[in-house]
Amino acid sequence: MISIKSAAEIEKMRRAGVITAKVINALIEMARPRVSTEQMDKEAARLIKKLGAKSAFYGYRGFPKNICTSINEEVVHGIPGKRTLKESDIIGIDVGVEIDGYCADAAVTVGVGRISSEAQRLIEVTKRALDAAIEAAITENRLSDISFAIQKEAERNRFSVVKEFVGHGIGTSIHEDPQIPNFGEPHMGPMLKSGMVLAIEPMINLGVYKVEVLNDGWTAVTADRKLSAHFEHTIAITDEGPEILTKL
Numbered sequence: 001m002i003s004i005k006s007a008a009e010i011e012k013m014r015r016a017g018v019i020t021a022k023v024i025n026a027l028i029e030m031a032r033p034r035v036s037t038e039q040m041d042k043e044a045a046r047l048i049k050k051l052g053a054k055s056a057f058y059g060y061r062g063f064p065k066n067i068c069t070s071i072n073e074e075v076v077h078g079i080p081g082k083r084t085l086k087e088s089d090i091i092g093i094d095v096g097v098e099i100d101g102y103c104a105d106a107a108v109t110v111g112v113g114r115i116s117s118e119a120q121r122l123i124e125v126t127k128r129a130l131d132a133a134i135e136a137a138i139t140e141n142r143l144s145d146i147s148f149a150i151q152k153e154a155e156r157n158r159f160s161v162v163k164e165f166v167g168h169g170i171g172t173s174i175h176e177d178p179q180i181p182n183f184g185e186p187h188m189g190p191m192l193k194s195g196m197v198l199a200i201e202p203m204i205n206l207g208v209y210k211v212e213v214l215n216d217g218w219t220a221v222t223a224d225r226k227l228s229a230h231f232e233h234t235i236a237i238t239d240e241g242p243e244i245l246t247k248l
């Protein structure tokens, strides 16, 4: 069942979304050479608290930090730690917060200093895939039209979509029904309805689609260790079209 949120619930999620976006914007500014992912995590924790919210990731199934930081071949769920960023790295920054019982979830991938043109293109295509998916999040469409939009954008650029991790509904929990794969045939699944709130999150790889999870039990990496990018927004479906709750 995909829950339909009331206007009051969506208003709470808007607040969570604004905080998520503020934190991500601050972390984008920090993504410079010699900064450690732990420093980014600490700043995120400080800011989330200052803004009256709490991390939706901390303690989730035992996740030990406040945000996820995924560098280069890391796809998602990288754990902040002592590793420092280097010129030409790319880093996915994923932030989820909860305030007043409601969550929002968003992610970006950014370059550290100068990055290769290949890395730049991967980031741009993944961002465009998210934009296309959001455009498909209208009441005239079905759920898989979102998935199809992502796959189409990735594959027409000869990149591959990660199949093992998916977008999701969101509300009082960070992960609710439905699952939203980043691939699929169009016009399948439930009709999209006003009041559905979804976290749409393309993960796109430069090489093979396959991923592995490292021994830390969290960090997903590409099987061929080539680059991966990840973008995510929490959006509400309305009769007037999609509303991005985590707009940066």
Ligand code: MG
Pocket: 105, 106, 167, 168, 199, 201, 232
């Ligand atoms: Mg998510």
